[in-house]
Amino acid sequence: MIWHIVKKDFLLNIFSARFIIGVLLCIILIPFTISVSIDEYKNQLRIYAVDKENSEKELKQIKVYSGLKPELIKYPEPLGILYKGINQNVGNKVKIYLQEYPLFPTGHASTRDNPLLNAFFSLDFITVLSLVLSLLALVFSYDLITREHEEGTLRLIFSNYTGRIPFLIGKITGVLLSLLPILFFCFLLSTLFIVLSPDIKLQISDWIRVAILFIFSILYILVFILMGTIISAFVKSSSTAIVLSMLCWIWFVFLWPVSGSYLSKSIVKTDLYDNVRNSLDDLDKEYGKLEGEQWGAIQKRLNMRGTNWWNASGGEDGYFETYGSPSETMEFHRQLNTWKEPIRLSYADRKWPVQKAYLDGLIRQQKMEKNLSWFSPSEILVQAVSCLCRSSEKDFLRYMDETRQYRETLVTYLKDRNLFEKYIYFTPQDPATFVSTADFIKGNNNVPDHFNTLDLKEVPTFIDIPAAIDTSLKDSFTGIAALILISIILFSGSIIVFNRYQLR
Amino acid sequence: MFSTLFIKEIQQLLYSFRFQLSLIIVLLVFTIGTIAFIRLYSEEKANYFVYHKEQLKNLEEQAKNASHLATLRKNYVLEPRSNSIxxxxxxxxxxxxxIYSAYNVFNLEVRHDNVNPLLKPVQNLSWSFIVSVCMSFLALLFAFDTISGEKEDHTLALTLSNQISRGKILWAKYASILSVITATTVLGILISILIMSISGKILINTDFLIETGGFITITFLLIALVTVFGLLSSVFSRNSSVSLLISLCFWLFFAIIIPNTSVYWANKLFPIEHRNEVEAKIAQGYEDLCNNAPPGSWSSSGDPFYDRHKLRADLQMKLMDNEKKFNLSYINDMFHQFEETRSITLLSPIAQFDNLNEVNLGGGYRRLKENWNDLQNYQIQFLEWFKAFDAKDPKSPHWYNPNESYSTSWKSVSISEVPVYTEKIIPFSSRILQSGKYIALLLAYTAILFFISFVLFVKYDVR
Amino acid sequence: MLQAIDLTKRYEDQELALDALNLEIKEGEIFFLLGANGAGKTTTINLFLNFIEPTGGKALINGIDVTKEPLESKKYVSYVSENVMLYGNFTARQNLDFFAKLGGKPNLSKEDYYMQMREVGLQEEAFEKKIKTFSKGMRQKVGLTIAIIKDAPNILLDEPTAGLDPKAAAELMQILVNLKRQGKSIFMCTHDIFRAKNIADRVGIMKEGRLVMVRTREEFLEDDLEKIYMNYMQEMVIEK
Structure with a gap:
């Protein structure tokens, strides 16, 4: 019985104007959307290659351990083509410093090369789907019942051995089935674009993710079909139903997401990063004073009148390199490093709570946005999808945790080998060839000016472990559970409303 | 006769369920938007003042040495606009x-002061957002079945059986929707202004009220056009559900499809170099200049008159010019790409509406470019001032080095003597002049479409 | 067999739509229910189809109480409505196919549908045409075909001749007579006294929710049915 209704509705819908318009909309929207996303992804790949090359080149040229500041470059997420998510807000580079924990990446965010073009929005695939499919779902379902009522067929159907619930299930399934070809077509079109781009390689696990995305989208469509159904069962005429449906659409898909996000910004205040930076700088200054004092103390201890350098260079985060300087200076620096690197690390530990408090504020604001988004199915979908496409804030925070863990590993490595206390920490020169201060003043400091670079094979490297499918599914669980719950509520609601529907 | 029709239409709309529900939504959105705006804006403003003070302190620090003042790079940050609601x-x-110094305006950047990167980037819930998304949609929702819906109810034939011309009917319907939507918007704006004035945190002055008036005019023009689209789809079909689909397609086409394709057109039709290519060129030029520089170009001494400082200043000037050359042309390319792309999006009335708002408020891209150009002029003035100041100092060799202070005056300077850059507010007269073109475009669009609807309606089968 | 026992319907607004209707329509009988607009004719049909719940009494179809077993009862009844639009984008045959399946006849072939449509007098070229191109008479014939195909022992018709031209109406009546011969109970609400006179076995007149008169064929052929009807209607006007 249900099956006959499903088949009838499917056939009626498939040959209707709305179906054709739906397909046309997708044909127009998807290619532009996907090709812009693919272009942007290629740009990211290009930038990744350039950055990676630079960072590796830099690492290869290191001659002393104080210069070891690995720069981690994040590989652009291929599924970001479907949904950019947080990746469009944050950069791709994290440099590991001893004096500070990494908080946010720097460098090229996946925004456009020309920052002016950011004023033009380009929706990603999932956003387009969430807009168009919800609209189509409502356009297909608003007259689910009213139309049959208006054409008199509802009475005719119920003069047969047909229950109301099977009828409703049949109609809903019919609409869902008629929207599936459109959904499938959208996915097909976009994956075709991806497959045909030579530079983009998706893993098998990525394809599984795309398949799960497809299932999520079906669930999403179902929510809107049920919304249309309940409206259709609630009102008497199709014209009221369509107006109500469209108002629901604009509210749930456009107005509420923007309102919610805007509201969350004004409800939860976050600290200004400038203030955070100032507190961090204050700590740096405090440390600077300590270092100055220590400088004098060590010189006193070593009975030095001043420090002489031959070839010396310095840089950020305690990088200092010298050769040919007198042995006294070398010893001075060794002792200074032995004292200062642990202190700098402890300062990083003191800075972290400040950074963490700032980060927590941002997370609180984001949580508020998320909580407000429970009122909009399209936002719920987008959040679930962002977990699947590894472009959610959870993925980002995990990545930053990993980089901080990597920093710890690196610090342990340096500490375990007592590298802070060794000459190689700041000079490539063999200690046996250090010149005495007397010789240095005389000018007898014949040292080679070519040194080997460090062998960094044993230095731990950073391995980015993107979230596995089960983690992503766990992340997106609440979203999906919410969509299922909404569907159940709407379905029971429509049954209740339809059971009261007047057939006369 | 017209007034009878018009009043009937207005009454019908006001009693309708769709109007009542829409009114609630519109007022809700206006209220949420205003309350959130007040908090965010006062926060932004406070942040800006803190930042501005910091900048002034830095400037005073730099002014202890005129050369530092001239060479160190400074930031000019645009102030948050109070009319951004x-x-x-x-x-x-x-x-x-x-980013500028006395020698150059280097670059423009996005300063994220309190942007939370964990949030999705969304538009503000400003009046123009509400109008361009919500009101335009509602106008279509009110208009899509004006004709086809009445045909289905058979009231159209009944009306036409009287001595009324079809033109009058179309006009009455059009005018009624237009006035209801505009009135709803104005009501929302009034509530918004009321909330703002009660809060006391937003200054509401004459300029603001003039701009509000301008905004209402622009809104009226947009709604007039969108409503015609609704009418057109209504006379296009004998079936109101088909009318709705046509209306939705119009809306999606203008609000989503055209804006959404603009980046595609920008990349395909007006491609520009990649940033890292430009950077590579600058780096290449830098290397060449350094390699070909006469020996001693990097030497320095505590004595300003150390003669290699002249070489050094020369090299630094060349290095800056090298960077400036590539960077400036890149920035001009960016402006060009943006402008060309935007002219494509003008196909969409919503893009025209956005442009008109920009003109009306003197904000957005116009403000950016205006400031960019003004800052170039200011920089020339600043440099002239510095040179004049330097010329008076006998302890300076007057070898201008844009990056360092070795060979120019080290005298301290009173900050009040230094020319200051202030943003010019674009005068209303030029705003009106600039808006003429877009208004004409919108009106022409509206008139043509109304004429088409009229012709179709005259031929409309009312049975 | 259709039975109404003290069947009463009072709407939420306290309006009495049907007042204790007692009626029985046997196999092979055509019953015509006459009455003004709003007299309660359609309410009666709605009650038989359980589209509305009675506030008193019961309606039985082949002895099955429609409120107790609404689905079961529908196996034994077909319904033809005043103005059925059907699915405009389906052809006549597709519409028949769908409703035949709903009516518990899933195994019919194209030919079966064609035959039935030929029988009700639809033109051959209309069979595979979309319903939205059909005239009202043609649609009504398709509606009747749906009822015939279901082959239920009882048929409820709600003013099926309204808006039909005389020829089409006459054809429809002929079909009903044929159905009667097959032993169907036929219950038809109408304003059409002329048709009632022609083919009804019994005629009832309904006024303000009450069945005020029932006459058998012999009885109403003696008197002039039109006169009887007008008398009852006039009383109503006077009462008011």
Whole structure:
């Protein structure tokens, strides 16, 4: 019985104007959307290659351990083509410093090369789907019942051995089935674009993710079909139903997401990063004073009148390199490093709570946005999808945790080998060839000016472990559970409303 | 006769369920938007003043040495606009910080002061957002079945059986929807202004009220056009559900499809170099200049008159010019790419509406470019001032080095003598002049479409 | 067999739509229910189809109480409505196919549908045409075909001749007579006294929710049915 209704509705819908318009909309929207996303992804790949090359080149040229500041470059997420998510807000580079924990990446965010073009929005695939499919779902379902009522067929159907619930299930399934070809077509079109781009390689696990995305989208469509159904069962005429449906659409898909996000910004205040930076700088200054004092103390201890350098260079985060300087200076620096690197690390530990408090504020604001988004199915979908496409804030925070863990590993490595206390920490020169201060003043400091670079094979490297499918599914669980719950509520609601529907 | 029709239409609309529900939504959105705006804006403003004070302190520090003042790079950050409740003109997405010294205006950047990267980038819930998304949609929703719906109810034939011309009917329907939507918007705006004035945190002055008036005019023009689209789809079909689909397609086409394709057109039709290519060129030029520089170009001494400082200043000047050459042309390319792309999006009335808002408020891209150009002029003035100041100092060799202070005056300077850059507010007269073209475009669009609807309606089968 | 026992319907607004209707329509009988607009004719049909719940009494179809077993009862009844639009984008045959399946006849072939449509007098070229191109008479014939195909022992018709031209109406009546011969109970609400006179076995007149008169064929052929009807209607006007 249900099956006959499903088949009838499917056939009626498939040959209707709305179906054709739906397909046309997708044909127009998807290619532009996907090709812009693919272009942007290629740009990211290009930038990744350039950055990676630079960072590796830099690492290869290191001659002393104080210069070891690995720069981690994040590989652009291929599924970001479907949904950019947080990746469009944050950069791709994290440099590991001893004096500070990494908080946010720097460098090229996946925004456009020309920052002016950011004023033009380009929706990603999932956003387009969430807009168009919800609209189509409502356009297909608003007259689910009213139309049959208006054409008199509802009475005719119920003069047969047909229950109301099977009828409703049949109609809903019919609409869902008629929207599936459109959904499938959208996915097909976009994956075709991806497959045909030579530079983009998706893993098998990525394809599984795309398949799960497809299932999520079906669930999403179902929510809107049920919304249309309940409206259709609630009102008497199709014209009221369509107006109500469209108002629901604009509210749930456009107005509420923007309102919610805007509201969350004004409800939860976050600290200004400038203030955070100032507190961090204050700590740096405090440390600077300590270092100055220590400088004098060590010189006193070593009975030095001043420090002489031959070839010396310095840089950020305690990088200092010298050769040919007198042995006294070398010893001075060794002792200074032995004292200062642990202190700098402890300062990083003191800075972290400040950074963490700032980060927590941002997370609180984001949580508020998320909580407000429970009122909009399209936002719920987008959040679930962002977990699947590894472009959610959870993925980002995990990545930053990993980089901080990597920093710890690196610090342990340096500490375990007592590298802070060794000459190689700041000079490539063999200690046996250090010149005495007397010789240095005389000018007898014949040292080679070519040194080997460090062998960094044993230095731990950073391995980015993107979230596995089960983690992503766990992340997106609440979203999906919410969509299922909404569907159940709407379905029971429509049954209740339809059971009261007047057939006369 | 017309007034009878018009009043009937208005009454019908006001009693209708769709109007009542829409009214609630519109008022809700206006209220949420205003309350959130007040908090965010006062926060932004406070942040800006803190930042501005910091900048002034830095400047005073630099002024202890005139050369530092001239060579150190400074930031000019655009102040948050108090009229951004009307429209933020996408300023959040544009660069808002200029980097300059007395020698050059280097670059424009996006300064994220309190942007939370964990949030999705969304538009502000400003008046213009509400109008361009919500009101335009509602106008279509009110208009899509004006004709086809009456045909289905058979009231159209009944009306036409009287001595009324079809033109009058169309006019009455059009005017009624237009006035209801505009009145709803104005009501929302009034509530918004009321909330703002009660809060006391937003200054509401004559300029603001004039801009509000301008905004209402622009809104009226947009709604007039969108409503015609609704009428057109209504006379296009004998079936109101088909009319709805046509209306939705119009809306999606203008609000989503055209804006959404603009980046595609920008990349395909007006491609520009990649940033890292430009950087590579600058680096190449830098290397060449350094390699070909006469020996001693990098030497320095505590004595300003050390003669290699002249070489050094020469090299630094060349290095800056090298960077400036590539960077400036790159920035001009960016401007060009943006402008060309935007002219394509003008096909969409919503893009025209956004442009008109930009003109009306003197914000957005216009403000950015105006400031960029003004800052170039200011920089020339600043440099002239510095040179004049330097010329008076006998302890300076007057070898201008744009990056370092070795060979120019080290005298301290009183900050009040230094020319200051202030943003010019675009005068209303030029705003009106600039808006003429867009208004004409919108009106022409509306008139043509109304004429088409009229012709179709005259031929409309009312049976 | 259709039975109404003290069947009463009072709407939420306290309006009495049907007042204790007692009626029985046997196999092979055609019953015509006459009455003004709003007299309660359609309410009666709605009650038989359980589209509305009675506030008193019961309606039985082949002895099955429609409120107790609404689905079961529908196996034994077909319904033809005043103005059925059907699915405009389906052809006549597709519409028949769908409703035949709903009516518990899933195994019919194209030919079966064609035959039935030929029988009700639809033109051959209309069979595979979309319903939205059909005239009202043609649609009504398709509606009747749906009822015939279901082959239920009882048929409820709600003013099926309204808006039909005389020829089409006459054809429809002929079909009903044929159905009667097959032993169907036929219950038809109408304003059409002329048709009632022609083919009804019994005629009832309904006024303000009450069945005020029932006459058998012999009885109403003696008197002039039109006169009887007008008398009852006039009383109503006077009462008011």
């Amino acid at each position: 009307i429209s933020d003109c996408k300023e959040k997405m544009f660069p808002n910080q200029f």
